[in-house]
Amino acid sequence: MRLLHTMLRVGDLQRSIDFYTKVLGMKLLRTSENPEYKYTLAFVGYGNNPDHAELELTYNWGVDKYDMGSAYGHIAISADDIYQTCDQVRAAGGNITREPGPVKGGTTVIAFITDPDGYKVELIERADNAGGGGLGS
Numbered sequence: 001m002r003l004l005h006t007m008l009r010v011g012d013l014q015r016s017i018d019f020y021t022k023v024l025g026m027k028l029l030r031t032s033e034n035p036e037y038k039y040t041l042a043f044v045g046y047g048n049n050p051d052h053a054e055l056e057l058t059y060n061w062g063v064d065k066y067d068m069g070s071a072y073g074h075i076a077i078s079a080d081d082i083y084q085t086c087d088q089v090r091a092a093g094g095n096i097t098r099e100p101g102p103v104k105g106g107t108t109v110i111a112f113i114t115d116p117d118g119y120k121v122e123l124i125e126r127a128d129n130a131g132g133g134g135l136g137s
């Protein structure tokens, strides 16, 4: 089995596509519309399934905001140079809610940003091909 995607409901599809492509360097992989049920999907990521997990951005026509509740945590993305990535996020108008620095009690360098809808995205500094060595290692 493989992790295929995470679905996020968004209030403005182009705004979210711009964030994940222009700010976080993802590609727009495909889109689809469902006129009958009035929604549009946009899949973004660093590559296609099955080699890469994707984000499924769901826009329900006419719905521009959601109650984010308190259950959602974050999605995590690796960054070769987290300081440079955060500078790029800032320069592109992204919101950094936790500046880069070692995780509490550990050495892994992380940062948190929020996307246009307020979904948290964790940046973890590691070479893309790194594996294992969980947080705090």
Ligand SMILES: C[C@@H](O)C(=O)SC[C@H](NC(=O)CC[C@H](N)C(=O)O)C(=O)NCC(=O)O
Pocket: 007, 009, 037, 039, 041, 056, 058, 060
């Ligand atoms: C394409 C595949 O990956 C899907 O996730 S389609 C699942 C389907 N999505 C929708 O109907 C989108 C619009 C709907 N109003 C919504 O906001 O989810 C679905 O079954 N969604 C229900 C769900 O709980 O995800």
Ligand code: NI
Pocket: 005, 007, 056
């Ligand atoms: Ni889905």
